[in-house]
Amino acid sequence: MSEKKYDNETLKAFYQTMARIREFESRAADCFTKGMLAGNIHLCLGQEAVAAGTCAALEPEDYITCTHRGHGQCIAKGGDTKKMMAELFGKETGYCHGKGGSMHIADAQGLHSLGANGIVGGGLAIATGSALASVISGDHHVSLCFFGDGASNQGVFHEVVNMAATWNLPVIYLCENNGYAVSTPIHTVTHTTNIAARAKAYDIPSETVDGMDVLAVYEAVQRAANRAREGKGPTLVECLTYRYQGHYCGDPAPYRPKEYLEEGMAHDALKHMVKVLLDNGVKQSEIDAIDAAAKKELDDAIQFSIDSPDPDPSEVTTDVYADDNERSVVR
Amino acid sequence: MSRMLTFSKAIREGIHEEMVRDDKIFLMGEDVGKFGNVFGVYQGFLEEFGKNRVIDTPISEEGFTGMCVGAAMRGMRPVVELMYNDFAPVAMDPIVNQAAKMRYMSGGQFSIPMVIRAPFGTGRRNAGQHSQCIESVFCHFAGLKVVAPSTAADAKGLIKAAIRDNDPVIFLEHKLLYAKKEEVPEDDYVIPLGKADVKREGKDLTIISWGRQVQFALEAAATLAESGIDVEVLDLRTLVPLDWDAIVASVKKTNNVVVVSEEIKRGSYAGEISAQIAEELFDELDAPVERVCGLNTVSPFSAVLEDRNFPHPEDIVKAVRRVLNK
Numbered sequence: 001m002s003e004k005k006y007d008n009e010t011l012k013a014f015y016q017t018m019a020r021i022r023e024f025e026s027r028a029a030d031c032f033t034k035g036m037l038a039g040n041i042h043l044c045l046g047q048e049a050v051a052a053g054t055c056a057a058l059e060p061e062d063y064i065t066c067t068h069r070g071h072g073q074c075i076a077k078g079g080d081t082k083k084m085m086a087e088l089f090g091k092e093t094g095y096c097h098g099k100g101g102s103m104h105i106a107d108a109q110g111l112h113s114l115g116a117n118g119i120v121g122g123g124l125a126i127a128t129g130s131a132l133a134s135v136i137s138g139d140h141h142v143s144l145c146f147f148g149d150g151a152s153n154q155g156v157f158h159e160v161v162n163m164a165a166t167w168n169l170p171v172i173y174l175c176e177n178n179g180y181a182v183s184t185p186i187h188t189v190t191h192t193t194n195i196a197a198r199a200k201a202y203d204i205p206s207e208t209v210d211g212m213d214v215l216a217v218y219e220a221v222q223r224a225a226n227r228a229r230e231g232k233g234p235t236l237v238e239c240l241t242y243r244y245q246g247h248y249c250g251d252p253a254p255y256r257p258k259e260y261l262e263e264g265m266a267h268d269a270l271k272h273m274v275k276v277l278l279d280n281g282v283k284q285s286e287i288d289a290i291d292a293a294a295k296k297e298l299d300d301a302i303q304f305s306i307d308s309p310d311p312d313p314s315e316v317t318t319d320v321y322a323d324d325n326e327r328s329v330v331r
Numbered sequence: 332m333s334r335m336l337t338f339s340k341a342i343r344e345g346i347h348e349e350m351v352r353d354d355k356i357f358l359m360g361e362d363v364g365k366f367g368n369v370f371g372v373y374q375g376f377l378e379e380f381g382k383n384r385v386i387d388t389p390i391s392e393e394g395f396t397g398m399c400v401g402a403a404m405r406g407m408r409p410v411v412e413l414m415y416n417d418f419a420p421v422a423m424d425p426i427v428n429q430a431a432k433m434r435y436m437s438g439g440q441f442s443i444p445m446v447i448r449a450p451f452g453t454g455r456r457n458a459g460q461h462s463q464c465i466e467s468v469f470c471h472f473a474g475l476k477v478v479a480p481s482t483a484a485d486a487k488g489l490i491k492a493a494i495r496d497n498d499p500v501i502f503l504e505h506k507l508l509y510a511k512k513e514e515v516p517e518d519d520y521v522i523p524l525g526k527a528d529v530k531r532e533g534k535d536l537t538i539i540s541w542g543r544q545v546q547f548a549l550e551a552a553a554t555l556a557e558s559g560i561d562v563e564v565l566d567l568r569t570l571v572p573l574d575w576d577a578i579v580a581s582v583k584k585t586n587n588v589v590v591v592s593e594e595i596k597r598g599s600y601a602g603e604i605s606a607q608i609a610e611e612l613f614d615e616l617d618a619p620v621e622r623v624c625g626l627n628t629v630s631p632f633s634a635v636l637e638d639r640n641f642p643h644p645e646d647i648v649k650a651v652r653r654v655l656n657k
Binding site: 320 | 355357383384388389391393394395396397398399400401402403404405406407424425428429433434435436437438439440441442473474476496497498525571572573575607
């Protein structure tokens, strides 16, 4: 039982992060269904343990890139749910002042998040370049790239893992393998269902862990981060997980067998963690208090988003260039 | 004071001065290290600046261009080289979806102070995948700046400005200019982006161009001068941001315009300039704007075929005479 290595406050903190992610995603889905949000959102319900375990193993100064299914990754890195939800609402008070939306939440200074990305695999080169920047400038930050099983079939994955391996860059490739690239099961388009196996081609270490077990994820990423900080180069960590919803909010996912969801729910990361907490003597009332706090936090975040102003229409052509917007955008 | 330098040595000198000045600048690309790049621009740089700042890459354009975007987001100032601009389509995602849009999508949080150097241009018998002029593609995407110098002196001043700029800059270098020796000032100077330059003053017609075609335009102007036609040659130098004020001033003076580029004519940036002049300066024009561009075809290998495919000075002369009806 690896759980005994952790005191109850630490275990509660893991649970709290996952509970906040689940609440954020559930409430975002609710807002979307009610027509309060435009565009698309991609929910990480079911994958909470991956984000929570991963970011807990990083230092605040370490850098991450997030995926299009990236709300949980941002929350786990310390994201302010008010500013995140406001961004989903397209409001001026959002992380990107309403210019990015769900797929582009970034926080350069505070969270050291180099942003979510709407291009599948778009963060792979960015995180690797961030690791290169650390080597050139001599800092000791680790860069971590969240990506999915789908992104592992992009050519750029192979290009940058090869370079990171060759140059010993302090980067962690964190694969959230939920088995589906939109509607396509990984095994129908890939000759292995084990993404970690691809590390062999680049002669870097890898491991596959249960992505529904937050402590297993945490420990694997800690090992990878230690290696990176010791100058031992990149690691590929594959977390096996489940995407409870379809690809986007509202996708009924008819392409999946019902066993997929049943299996996922049976291994639910939060349920598992509640059991761990109770086994360790944490009271049910303490767990309920965490859930209630998450609910209150999201009540506030949604109200904040509703009350926040839209961006001024004139902002449509600002931030295209560092300066010179007026001339460069008109011509 | 000035001395004679080739276009490639002028670029080399500009980058060298900037790298000495700012240790956040690093170079990345295929064969940029020991080989010093295929056009010799970086000869000696690896020895001087070391392998952390002069990085030989595998043949992975999407990967290393994307890494430069990531490094730029961390405050570095990468100068990435694509061996030919024809390889940019391989790296299109990092250029147009990442570098160009990162500032905007993040609500202004990230700067991408990155230069993408890319040799371009026809006339070197390099066939379909090594001879293109795809500046219009880069100009299309908001967030990118695009530069295409025509002289060694401009190339030096503009590469320094591009490196100091806080936005991604596509820096297009015409391959047939590299070996051209010209006067280059000795002092440390920067030519701001977005400033066109009148390379020849004239009163009868304005030729608007960039890159190697500026040289052809000047040759055409000299020929036309023999028959009393006085042509102004406006070298844009920077395509984005466009120096519209310079275009307005010249068109108001000459009332006639020919736009010259080596691009495929269909969808060309020459067409964009022509459209803007037609929309906004119609009353100033004595005749419709004419474009002199490449054909809507693939760059051929055969010299006989390739010479048909890009404008020559005599094509420009003919176009000027048509517009002026002389």
